[in-house]
Amino acid sequence: MFRLLIPIALLAAAILAIVGADRPTPRADFTFLNRSDVTTLDFQQMSWQQDNRVARIIAEGLVSNDIFSHDFSVLPAAAERWEISPDLRTYTFHLRDTGWSNGTPVRASDFLYAWMRALLPDVGADYINFVQHIKGGRAFSDWRTAAVADFSRQHAASPDPAAAQELWLQTKNKFNQLVSARAVNDRTIVIELERPTPYFLDIVGFVTFFPLCESVVRRYESLDPASGRIKWNPDWTKPPNFITNGPFFVESWRFKRDLRLRRNPYYWNQAAIGIDTISIPTVEDPVSAVMAFETGAVDWVSDVLAPFRTEMVAQKAAFYKEHRAEYESLKAQGLDPVEIDRRLPPDPRKNIHVFPAFGTYFWNFNCSRTLPDGRINPLADPRVRRALTLATDKHAIADGIRRVGENIAPALIPPGSIGQYQSPKGLGFNPDEARRLLAEAGYPGGKGFITLDLLITKDGGHELIAQTLAKDWQRILGINTTISVQEVKVFRERLKNKNYMISRASWFGDYGDPTTFLEINRTGDGNNDRAYSNPEFDALLDKAALESDPTARFRILEDAERLLVEQDLPLLPIFYYVNMYLFDASKLTGISSHPRGIQLLYRADLFNDGKGTDKPLSLPPRKPGEPES
């Protein structure tokens, strides 16, 4: 018997050793749960919201946004000022005196190094086309693609490190030659653009443009002698190697456990920071995320996805109802919803926050002339698409199925998200007009119409929405439908190959300009899953690109969106997404309710923690009569 105890004791000791090696770190000043685990901390490769969110805490581009202003105005960041030429083609940025987290100064060349990296197809930047706004950017990428292909042909069988080194030097020279972004001196960058781009300031603040500490990051370059490609050894994003220029730096990254950030003492704007440490634990399960908040382990949950979130929203409505008089009077003052919640009495029910997001849920119509099986596609006729749209009861979906306070979407671009831009009215719910249009298209009462197939993915509640559409279209138009459920990867392939009739879809904007939603409908765009092509629409986008007056330009883009959502309907907008946050507004400030959805979490400040100014941050009150976003 005793003999048996020895291995068990050894096993127990091993277990304790493993657990003990992973000791939890002490609570940070501010702890939050990101939507999901970060996939990469390489700014040039990022595209997920959770990655961008961390990037904006640890690094800073030339400019940033005022997240507590209604128009999300552009603010100086790593650049303290800039000049724009009258033809909107040349931008001159003057960098401020600020430091990397290792104490060395941020130089103009650090930005150019990062941008060159983004333009190399080898790096795999999802947003390579953002950097290709710079004149010569695309030419440089194309040159590199061809050069690497050449090299691979020559050296695939006989790897040659010296030749790979030579190609890399050549690439750096080519960048200086071709790309019109120059460091005039250590603190000045001059950029010439391919064409006038009125929203370039918004783009240059995007994470793909974030700088890298060249003197450190270049040490991780590694050349493949067989293909001539360059790779960065992934250790460069691991602390302590990871040097950044933002308000915080990465102190430790324990994969799938937590990411810990500490205040960067060399950052220029220390006054904006009210905390010293930030912790971002990994909690993938949506129910556990809510429970982690309930136990007080975290201060902010960025995306509440628990299945009972509809009840949480209903509870909050009940809370407002109980405090109706006070709530109404605060609301009448035009206060930001976060500020209203802060002033209302403490109650756990008020911790859920539903704010509009910068994204839209819609359904794609395949606009190709023929269907995948070769039949004529009735959806190629805009009248049919308009009829299907007019016969869709969006309220039944937003209020009956989703039930998290999303507004129905008559148009594509979320209202109030982009300064002075006004989306068109779009089409409402009008069964009579829908029937008339379908008859006009040659299918009275749905006679002779094909059976429509609705393509969806398994999770995310799309099936209920598909059933609602099917019911509406059957009842109003007499059209029969089937529903196909696919795995995400298969779904994406079928969309890409236009091998579908109608599918669920969504889009989130990347920058503060209507083109971030409209360009995906241009003929041949890589994200135009609808195969939609209307020369008139493309011409409007081209015309807007040449318009230098911002107001006139917005009017042209409004016309383009009107064409999309009132006439051609390549897509059927259903509702605008919301962000669902979980935090106690009377304990935490610094979370913006702006529909653009970008958070600068280094602004987070906990009340009465002995750090920071404890000044509540929120959008300024709207004057009476001003439209609500």
Next chain:
Amino acid sequence: MLGLILRRLIQLPIILAVIYTLTLTLAWRIPGNPLENPEGRRPAPEVVAAMKAQYRLDSFWSFYWSYLDNASGIKFLRDTLSGRAAEQARAAEAAGLAPPARLVFDLGPSLQYRDQRVNDIIASALPVSMALGATAILIALVLGVVAGVAGAVKPNSFADFLTLAIALIGISLPTFVIGAALLLVFPVLLGWGRIPSWGRPVDLLLPAFTLSLPFAAYIARLTRLGMIEQLQSDYIRTARAKGLSETSVLFKHALKNAFLPVLSYLGPAAAYAMTGSFVVERVFVIPGMGQHFVNAVQNKDLFLIIGVVLIYASMLIIFNLIVDVLYRWADPRIE
């Protein structure tokens, strides 16, 4: 005994090579592009082409051989023997670069977590799952054997039905229900324990208990069956006739033989428990292997899929070997 161990260890790489071939063939057929996000923006075509070439995703055989070369340690050996590794290290140092990372068994990069190597992911996740799984198996052994013996002493008694009922609940209730209920009762309502449940030895109790239930139930049933059979055999009657105490009869004589089926079950069970449970790890927020099995397939993260499958296969083979060795030690009749 030594022959058995040697034979199995020689078989191991051959079995792994076959499993690798099968897994890659299947995983390669998963539709979709691993370099593309499931939602939102598609990367530009030239970017996709460059990335595919970089990861050798453009040809099955090119991927097959290069992965085999890296993961089997052959490349490491070749580079070391030919002096190429030393040469590269010198060149890197001369150019002021960080020394290139060298792994004996290089399982490649993760396609979804681009800053991570599969080796690092497994190194950070496997010990966690093993600790959790081992604790769960220990708990399951104690619970299962006690319940099984209690049931066997008086078959069809109230105690027997009670253990049967509990065992049935343990097998049939999904762990995400038990896990969520335990979380709600202990950390949320009573304030005992924390979420994430990882980092302190006490934190291990709730998830290990949850994970142990199905195993405990199975062990209880196996023990009960074995005990009932043993308690009817002649040597037990002899032992009782000799006047041995009932405890001694039960635990020293009957259990020793009744335990053999449990032992053979323990091999695969331990491998299964220690390579991670997706649900338990997800609910209790434990950074183990379970999540990678599921997510890697969903994301078509080829390197990670093959990495976790090879690790699971190796553990299964090794645990079965340990069980076989223990078996011979416990039961000399087996040759």
